[in-house]
Amino acid sequence: MSIEVRTHTALHVLKGAVQRVLGAKWTAGVYVEGSHGRLTVQVERKPTDGEMALVEEEANRKIMEDAPVEELEMDRAEAEERFGDAIYDLFPVPFSVKRLKILYIKDWNVNACKEKHTRSTGEVGCIRLVKVRYRPSKGLLEISFDVYPP
Numbered sequence: 001m002s003i004e005v006r007t008h009t010a011l012h013v014l015k016g017a018v019q020r021v022l023g024a025k026w027t028a029g030v031y032v033e034g035s036h037g038r039l040t041v042q043v044e045r046k047p048t049d050g051e052m053a054l055v056e057e058e059a060n061r062k063i064m065e066d067a068p069v070e071e072l073e074m075d076r077a078e079a080e081e082r083f084g085d086a087i088y089d090l091f092p093v094p095f096s097v098k099r100l101k102i103l104y105i106k107d108w109n110v111n112a113c114k115e116k117h118t119r120s121t122g123e124v125g126c127i128r129l130v131k132v133r134y135r136p137s138k139g140l141l142e143i144s145f146d147v148y149p150p
């Protein structure tokens, strides 16, 4: 399994942690290169160092659980009825798209996503946050991280 698949899946694991700890709902951007990734989310204020440490801890706790990472495929209307707008990011899926692939980590993260994923969170390895930047004018939090082998 390629390192990019692990790093990409780490974005979903991290998003679940960010949702829980910071109440962040909307993803504004993602970036993956090798074992390095960056998740950008919308939040109302700059998180404390303690909160970011908790985000890292929660993400790695989910990895330790080795929870199943499921890829569902369903009609868009059905997905919206079941999951609401939680499946979407800030950048909308075009109206012409009627069938969606859904990334599903139970009680953690659900997101319309066409990328490839690991089969469980344990395969991601370990997530280390390397840099956190908050842009108050846009309310955007950029979280840069690395993944390490399990």
Ligand SMILES: [Zn+2]
Pocket (backbone or CB within 6 Å): 008, 009, 012, 103, 113, 114, 115, 116, 117
């Ligand atoms: Zn994905």
